[in-house]
Amino acid sequence: MIQFDLLRLGKATRISIADDVRTDLELDKIVAVASNGDKLIAETWMNVLLLGETSEEDVRYRQDAVKDALAHRETVLKMYSISGDVLDRLRREIFFFRTDDPAVVVHEASRGIEIFADALEELITLLRSTPRFSSKAFSDLMESLFANIDEKFISSAREVAKIFSFDQGIDFSVKLGKYNSLIDPILLMPKEKGSLLSKIFSVGKEYTYKLDPRDEAGAQILYDIERWVLSQVASTILKAYNHIKEFFEELRRQLSFYVGAMNLNDFFDKLGLPRTYAEFEQGRFSFENLYCLSLSISRSGKTVPYSLEIQKDGAFAVLISGANRGGKTTFIKAVGQALLLARSGLFVPAESFYIPNPGAVYTHFLREEERTLSYGKFEEEVKRFRGFVGSLKKGDFVIMDESFSTTNQLEASVVAENVVSALIDSGISVFYVTFLQDFIYKFVTHYGDKIVLLVPERLEDGTRTYRLMRGSLQPGYAMDLWKKLHNSG
Amino acid sequence: MEYESLLGKRGRRASDQVIWDLRISELLTDILGKEKDEYLGALYLEQLDEKDAAVFRLNVFQDMLRKEVYDEVVKFVEKIRECMRILELEKEAYEQHKPGLHLDAALEYIEALESFHEKLSSVKIGSEGLKHFLAYLNSIIESETFRSMKERAYEAKAAREKIKVRVKIIGDKIKVWSYDDGEDLASFIEALFARFKGSGQVEEVKYHRTAGEMSHIHAAILEGAFGFFKEEYNILRKFSEDFPSIIDEGVRNFSKEAEFYISYVKFMRRIEEKGYPFVIPRFTTDGSIKVKGFYSPLLAKIGKAIPNDIETDGEKRIFTITGMNGGGKTTFSISFGQLSYLSKLGVPVPASEAMLPFFSSIMTAFPIEEDKGEELSRLEHDVVRAWNILKSANDSSLVITNELFSTTTSEEGFQLAELFLGELNKKRAYCLYVTFIPKVASLSYVISLVAMPSREEPLRPSYKILPGSPPAEYMAIRIAAKYQLVYEKLKGMLG
Known part of the structure; x- marks a missing residue:
C-alpha cells in the first residue's frame, strides 16, 4: 500500500x-506571502500554523x-x-x-x-x-x-x-433467490x-x-x-x-x-531577513534579533528586531508595560508568529531561536469593538478567555494584549492576578502586555525571577527606539514623589 | 380445533355526539395514523357493554405489554401479512416465477408458525385469548398436512439453490449457459487498486432499479436456466401443485385481530417515550373513583400534558370544575372522558393509576356553534340535551358537560345547573360539570375542583386542577403582579 x-x-x-x-x-x-495566491497552500499553511x-x-x-x-x-x-x-x-x-x-x-x-x-x-x-x-x-x-x-x-x-x-x-x-x-x-x-x-x-x-x-x-x-x-x-x-x-x-x-x-524563503531572501530553525533546550527561552514577520511584510522591509534571554525551568511570564506606541504589541506578535513558524518546522526570522518545547499558542487580545451589545465588555472578555481554558495544556503559551482592561484597574488586577497565577502554576507561560499596575507590582513581588518585565527603551533625550529593555519595579516611587512634593511645598 | 376471536365479545358503536365531544377521532388518528384501517377504525368506535369483555381484552394487554410477547406477536403478524402478499403476487406472475413465489409464501408461513409457537410456549401467557391461540397453533403444527408441506418445501428450496448460470447481455441478445467458471471482475479491481489507501470514506453507488424483478425478460432467463436444471425445476413445480392453499383461516383472523392490540401498544410507546405512563384500569364495584396522574394523550405527544387526579369514595359523584380561563378545565374533563372511553374499549389508559367504575354509558354535552338557521337557540339546545341525558342516566352513567347553560345570566345558569345536577345526583350518576359560575361549586352534593394559576406567575395557568373552593377574585393578584409585587420577582429584587 x-x-x-x-x-x-x-x-x-x-x-x-x-x-x-x-x-x-x-x-x-x-x-499570503507563502501561498502567493495558491488557495491550497494557504489552507495547508493555516492548518499547520494553527x-x-x-x-x-x-x-x-x-x-x-x-x-x-x-x-x-x-x-x-x-x-x-x-x-x-x-x-x-x-x-x-x-x-x-x-x-x-x-x-x-x-x-x-x-x-x-x-x-x-x-x-x-x-x-x-x-x-x-x-x-x-x-x-x-x-x-x-x-x-x-x-x-x-x-x-x-x-x-x-x-x-x-x-x-x-x-x-x-x-x-x-447469477443464481436464483426468493420468488x-x-x-x-x-x-x-x-x-x-x-x-x-x-x-x-x-x-x-x-x-x-x-x-x-x-x-x-x-x-x-x-x-x-x-x-x-x-x-x-x-x-x-x-x-x-x-x-x-x-x-x-x-x-x-x-x-x-x-x-x-519555498515562497517564504524567496521573500526572506528579498528582504535580507535572517533565517534560523528552532532548537529545543530545556529551561531556555531565548532569541536573538527576532523580527516581526507580519510587520516586515506590511513595511516590505526589516523592522526593529528583538532579543530575549530567559533561563528558567518551568513556566514563566513576560510582562510588557510602559508608554504607548513603544512596540509592545509588535513584540508579542513577533514572539507568537515565531513560535507558530517554529513548531510548524519552518525557519524563523531571527539569528537564533531556542524554546523549551513546541507548546501551542493561544491569544487573548483586547478587541477594539465588542461583538454584542447585550453583555458588558468585561463579561465578553472573560467569556472569551474561558472559551479556551479547557484546551490549555502544560507547556503551552498564552499571549495576552491588554486583557481585562475593560473594567477599573483595581478589579481587573485581581482578575489578572488570579488568571495569570493559575496559568503559570499550571506550567503555561504567558506574554502579557498590560498597564495594570496593581497586578504587575503584586505579581512580580510574588513570583520573582519567574517574571520578566519589559518596558520600551527611551534614550536620555526622550526619543523612542521601539526596542524593549528589562525594567524593574520601583516600589514607593509615587509615595516618594508625593512626599517630595509635599516637602517641597 | 376451532379458532376463537382474540377480541372476545364485540360492543356497540358509540354515539356521534360523544365521539365528537371527546375528540375520539383525533385520538384515533394518533393511534392508527392518518390512513386509518377501516376494520380497526370501526373496532375503536365500539364501546363494550360488559365489564368481563373489557377484562378479557385487558388480560391480553397484560401479556402484550411484556416485550417478549409483544415482539413475537408483531413479528408473527408481519410474517403472515408478507405471506399473504406473496400469494397475491403469485396470481399475476409469469409461469416461471409462480412456483418460486408459492414456495416462498410457504417457507414464510412455516417459519412464522413454528417460531411463534416455540417462542410463545417458552414464556408464561396469562390471558385466555393468547392461551387459546397457542393451543390452536399447536394443533396446526402437529397436523400431517403441515409436516409434509414443510418437508417438501425444504426440498424445493434446496433444489432452487443449485441453479446457477452464466449470462451474457449484448445488444438486444441474452445468452444463457450453465455456469462453469469465471474470474470475478470486482475482486480483480479491488485487489489491483488496494495499494491506494484512501480515506476510508465509501461512496456506494446506489442503483434504484427501474424495472421489477419479475418480467418476461426475467422469465426468459429463467426459462434458459430451467433448461439446464430440469430436475430441480420439476421439484419446484410439483410443490405448488401438491399444496395449493397455504394459510389457515384462523391464523388469518388472528393476524387481523392482533393488529388491534399492536396498534394500541405502539401508540402507548410513543406517548410513554415522552415520559407519560399508561396503566391497566381496574373496575371498582363500590362506586369509588381513584384516578391519579391522568392526562391528555393529544397533549402528551407534544410533551405538554399536565397530569391531574380525580377521586371520590362514591358518596359524592358530581364534580364541578371552575377556575381561571384557559386553566385547563376543558382539557381536564375531556381527558377524563377519553380515559373512561378507553376503559370501555378494554385498553390501558393514560394515567399512572386508574380505578373507576365500568361506566354503562358515557354522555356528553359540549357547546355547539350557534346556527342561526336552526330553530333552537343554544340555550334551548342545552336544555334539550340535558333532558335527554337525564332520561337515560343511571347510577353507572358518566356525564361530561362543558359550559352548559352559559348563554344566559349567571343566576339563571346557576338555577338550571342546580336543577340538572340535582336530578343527576338523585339518579346517582357521575358528572363532570365545567362552568365559569363559581356558585355551582357550593352545592352541597358536589366535589369542587379548581383550575389553579401558576404560583410563580399568577397571570399564567398551572393547568393543575385541584380540590378546593373557587377563588373569590383573581383581579387583585393581577394588579399586584403588574407592580411586580409577587413572590419570585420580589425575591429577585431583594436577592
Missing part, C-alpha cells in the same frame, strides 16, 4: 480558538523535510504540478453526472483511471531521474511509490479501463474472443433470447438488468477511482506546505 506522510500532523486539528489566533497574530499576511498539538520529534521531522524541499526545489515543484494537472484534467473531463446510474459511474471512473495511469507513469519517471532525498519524509514517499507503482501495475490499470470503455456487453453469473428472482450477480471477466474456451462455449449448449425490436418494455428491463449487474462493480471501481484521486489530492496537499516554504 502506498504510504507517505510529509507533514506528520497526526490526528491533531486546529486549536480551538484558531480564528482568534489567526487574527491577533496577523497570520493572513504571512500566509496545529493544536505537536511534538518535538514531529517538528524536527518537518524541519528536515523543509530543508530537503529547498534543496530539491525543481523536483518538488514538478511533483506539485503533476498532481495539480491530473486533478485539473479530472475536473474538465470526468463527470459523474448521475451517481445513481452504475453505467455512467463505471464508464467515467474507468476513463479517470486511464488519466491516473498516465500521471503515475510521469511521476515515477520523474522520481527515477532525481537524486536521493535526505529527509525521512521525502525518502519514505519515494520508496513507497517505487514499491507500489511499476509498469505491470500501470498496464493492468489500463486494461481495466479498456474493459469498460467499449460496448462489449456484460458477462455475469425465483435473479440474485447474487457477479460480473465476470469477459472470455477473450476466438479463444479456445469461448469456442467450446459456443459449440456447447446455449440458450439465446432475442428481443423483439418492438418490445420497448423489454428493452427497458434489459437496461435495468445491465445496470443492476454493473452496480455490483460500480462501487468498487468508484472506490478505486476515489482512492487514486485522494492519493493525488493528498500528495498535492502535503507538497503545498513545502511549495509555500
Whole structure:
C-alpha cells in the first residue's frame, strides 16, 4: 500500500480558538506571502500554523523535510504540478453526472483511471531521474511509490479501463433467490474472443433470447438488468477511482506546505531577513534579533528586531508595560508568529531561536469593538478567555494584549492576578502586555525571577527606539514623589 | 380445533355526539395514523357493554405489554401479512416465477408458525385469548398436512439453490449457459487498486432499479436456466401443485385481530417515550373513583400534558370544575372522558393509576356553534340535551358537560345547573360539570375542583386542577403582579 506522510500532523486539528489566533497574530499576511495566491497552500499553511498539538520529534521531522524541499526545489515543484494537472484534467473531463446510474459511474471512473495511469507513469519517471532525498519524509514517499507503482501495475490499470470503455456487453453469473428472482450477480471477466474456451462455449449448449425490436418494455428491463449487474462493480471501481484521486489530492496537499516554504524563503531572501530553525533546550527561552514577520511584510522591509534571554525551568511570564506606541504589541506578535513558524518546522526570522518545547499558542487580545451589545465588555472578555481554558495544556503559551482592561484597574488586577497565577502554576507561560499596575507590582513581588518585565527603551533625550529593555519595579516611587512634593511645598 | 376471536365479545358503536365531544377521532388518528384501517377504525368506535369483555381484552394487554410477547406477536403478524402478499403476487406472475413465489409464501408461513409457537410456549401467557391461540397453533403444527408441506418445501428450496448460470447481455441478445467458471471482475479491481489507501470514506453507488424483478425478460432467463436444471425445476413445480392453499383461516383472523392490540401498544410507546405512563384500569364495584396522574394523550405527544387526579369514595359523584380561563378545565374533563372511553374499549389508559367504575354509558354535552338557521337557540339546545341525558342516566352513567347553560345570566345558569345536577345526583350518576359560575361549586352534593394559576406567575395557568373552593377574585393578584409585587420577582429584587 502506498504510504507517505510529509507533514506528520497526526490526528491533531486546529486549536480551538484558531480564528482568534489567526487574527491577533496577523497570520493572513504571512500566509499570503507563502501561498502567493495558491488557495491550497494557504489552507495547508493555516492548518499547520494553527496545529493544536505537536511534538518535538514531529517538528524536527518537518524541519528536515523543509530543508530537503529547498534543496530539491525543481523536483518538488514538478511533483506539485503533476498532481495539480491530473486533478485539473479530472475536473474538465470526468463527470459523474448521475451517481445513481452504475453505467455512467463505471464508464467515467474507468476513463479517470486511464488519466491516473498516465500521471503515475510521469511521476515515477520523474522520481527515477532525481537524486536521493535526505529527509525521512521525502525518502519514505519515494520508496513507497517505487514499491507500489511499476509498469505491470500501470498496464493492468489500463486494461481495466479498456474493459469498460467499449460496448462489449456484460458477462455475469447469477443464481436464483426468493420468488425465483435473479440474485447474487457477479460480473465476470469477459472470455477473450476466438479463444479456445469461448469456442467450446459456443459449440456447447446455449440458450439465446432475442428481443423483439418492438418490445420497448423489454428493452427497458434489459437496461435495468445491465445496470443492476454493473452496480455490483460500480462501487468498487468508484472506490478505486476515489482512492487514486485522494492519493493525488493528498500528495498535492502535503507538497503545498513545502511549495509555500519555498515562497517564504524567496521573500526572506528579498528582504535580507535572517533565517534560523528552532532548537529545543530545556529551561531556555531565548532569541536573538527576532523580527516581526507580519510587520516586515506590511513595511516590505526589516523592522526593529528583538532579543530575549530567559533561563528558567518551568513556566514563566513576560510582562510588557510602559508608554504607548513603544512596540509592545509588535513584540508579542513577533514572539507568537515565531513560535507558530517554529513548531510548524519552518525557519524563523531571527539569528537564533531556542524554546523549551513546541507548546501551542493561544491569544487573548483586547478587541477594539465588542461583538454584542447585550453583555458588558468585561463579561465578553472573560467569556472569551474561558472559551479556551479547557484546551490549555502544560507547556503551552498564552499571549495576552491588554486583557481585562475593560473594567477599573483595581478589579481587573485581581482578575489578572488570579488568571495569570493559575496559568503559570499550571506550567503555561504567558506574554502579557498590560498597564495594570496593581497586578504587575503584586505579581512580580510574588513570583520573582519567574517574571520578566519589559518596558520600551527611551534614550536620555526622550526619543523612542521601539526596542524593549528589562525594567524593574520601583516600589514607593509615587509615595516618594508625593512626599517630595509635599516637602517641597 | 376451532379458532376463537382474540377480541372476545364485540360492543356497540358509540354515539356521534360523544365521539365528537371527546375528540375520539383525533385520538384515533394518533393511534392508527392518518390512513386509518377501516376494520380497526370501526373496532375503536365500539364501546363494550360488559365489564368481563373489557377484562378479557385487558388480560391480553397484560401479556402484550411484556416485550417478549409483544415482539413475537408483531413479528408473527408481519410474517403472515408478507405471506399473504406473496400469494397475491403469485396470481399475476409469469409461469416461471409462480412456483418460486408459492414456495416462498410457504417457507414464510412455516417459519412464522413454528417460531411463534416455540417462542410463545417458552414464556408464561396469562390471558385466555393468547392461551387459546397457542393451543390452536399447536394443533396446526402437529397436523400431517403441515409436516409434509414443510418437508417438501425444504426440498424445493434446496433444489432452487443449485441453479446457477452464466449470462451474457449484448445488444438486444441474452445468452444463457450453465455456469462453469469465471474470474470475478470486482475482486480483480479491488485487489489491483488496494495499494491506494484512501480515506476510508465509501461512496456506494446506489442503483434504484427501474424495472421489477419479475418480467418476461426475467422469465426468459429463467426459462434458459430451467433448461439446464430440469430436475430441480420439476421439484419446484410439483410443490405448488401438491399444496395449493397455504394459510389457515384462523391464523388469518388472528393476524387481523392482533393488529388491534399492536396498534394500541405502539401508540402507548410513543406517548410513554415522552415520559407519560399508561396503566391497566381496574373496575371498582363500590362506586369509588381513584384516578391519579391522568392526562391528555393529544397533549402528551407534544410533551405538554399536565397530569391531574380525580377521586371520590362514591358518596359524592358530581364534580364541578371552575377556575381561571384557559386553566385547563376543558382539557381536564375531556381527558377524563377519553380515559373512561378507553376503559370501555378494554385498553390501558393514560394515567399512572386508574380505578373507576365500568361506566354503562358515557354522555356528553359540549357547546355547539350557534346556527342561526336552526330553530333552537343554544340555550334551548342545552336544555334539550340535558333532558335527554337525564332520561337515560343511571347510577353507572358518566356525564361530561362543558359550559352548559352559559348563554344566559349567571343566576339563571346557576338555577338550571342546580336543577340538572340535582336530578343527576338523585339518579346517582357521575358528572363532570365545567362552568365559569363559581356558585355551582357550593352545592352541597358536589366535589369542587379548581383550575389553579401558576404560583410563580399568577397571570399564567398551572393547568393543575385541584380540590378546593373557587377563588373569590383573581383581579387583585393581577394588579399586584403588574407592580411586580409577587413572590419570585420580589425575591429577585431583594436577592
